[in-house]
Amino acid sequence: MTDAERKKILIAEDDPATCKILETTIEKWGYDVIATADGSEAWKIFQTDPDIHIIVSDWMMPEIDGVELCKLVRGAPDRRYTYFIILTAKSQIDDIISGLESGADDFVTKPFNQLELKVRILAGERLIDLETQLANKVDELSLAYSQMRSDLEAAASIQRSMLPARTGQIKTVRYSASFIPCEEIGGDMFNIVELADSKVGLYIFDVSGHGVPAALQSVAMGRILSPFNPEASLLLDPPTDGNLDPVVAPSDVVNRLNIRFQSASSKGDFITFLYGVVDHESRIFTYTRAGHPAPIHISGGKVVDIDDKGDIPIGIVPDYDYVDNVLQLEPGDRLFFFTDGIPEASSEDGERFSEERMVNHLAEFSELSIERCLTRLVKAVKTWQKKDTGDDDMTIMGIEMGS
DSSP states (O other), X not given: OOGGGOOEEEEEOSSHHHHHHHHHHHHHTTOEEEEESSHHHHHHHHHHOTTEEEEEEESSOSSSOHHHHHHHHHHOTTOOOOEEEEEESOOOHXXXXXXXXXXXXXXXXXXXXXXXXXXXXHHHHHHHHHHHHHHHHHHHHHHHHHHHHHHHHHHHHHHHHTSOOSEEEETTEEEEEEEEOSSSSOSEEEEEEEOSTTEEEEEEEEEXXXXXXXXXXXXXHHHHTOTTOTTTOSSBOOOOTTOSOOBOOHHHHHHHHHHHTXXXXXXXXXXXXXXXXXXXXXXXXXXXXXXXXXXXXEETTEEEOOOOOOBOOBTSXXXXXXXXXXXEOOTTOEEEEEOTTTTTOBOTTSOBOOHHHHHHHHHHTTTSOHHHHHHHHHHHHHHHHTSSSOSSOXXXXXXXXXX
16 A cells, blocks of 8 residues: 555544554554544544544443444534444444444454454445545536536627627617526527618527527527628628618528528427518518517507418528518517517416417507516516526517607
């Protein structure tokens, strides 16, 4: 046994001769030994020395006997496991049960046999080694978990930085949004941005699945949908002398995305997506939706039916031809865009919140500001499921047309 592997053994024995024999014998086997005259002294030393691995204690001692010492050791906070052997002349089954109930690991009958004691100590050493290996693995896992949490928080920060402010206004279009991921990061993404001339673009999408894989897909899509770099954005065509309107039609944007993200289908993933352009002067909203829920149109406090063509999600058919839909809006009209995490939020008995209930809430609160309207809806969903987050990401964005 090398010095680095030497175990430290604490002896508690009130008989001086027996204590000396134990100390000499155990040291001869290659262990570091601390010998004490009773349980009280042993307990004081144990509290100050975190490197004690094994305790060999007499049962019958003044003040603190072996059983009481064992109970104290087992109750000590923030200590790794200590193997406890009791030396005793007791042989009745009730006595042995009492010792085991105190937390003792093993017994050696007095007068002890040296070979038997050595075997008991070796068994304890093996257990301590296993416990140390396990503790080291736990430490490694804790470190890895801490690093993973740090990485997730950084990723969540990046994802949040790609979202618009919770409320705001672009031109005459006022908007408000709520995003509640079911995990640290999620697959939902949305944005509203100013495009060229009188146009405002908005999108919302939901990558299938949760967590890191879905978030990576959503961030990748979010980056190429940013209009701030016209050379790289899918929303704007590079300016040319003959290109009077650089804003790309929604159907063309979705067609291009569908080509880029075909790799998702090979893994069984897909992306529901809705992209639209509002002309705030004509109040015409042109949009394409790929497997995404249709927008909710509220006008004058009433729900307006939308009859559009809902195309298939992105990443399924490579040569699919997506189409545009057109809505004529009036001043004060509202459109709401959402992911399925809200209508599918479940109560404790498994009932879903439902799209009908969501639409009714949005119509009921239509006299409130669009910000307060969404706040009321989110509160209703949380009350329904009796928790702040759902089993899926929950996203909703609303816009209101100005005059």
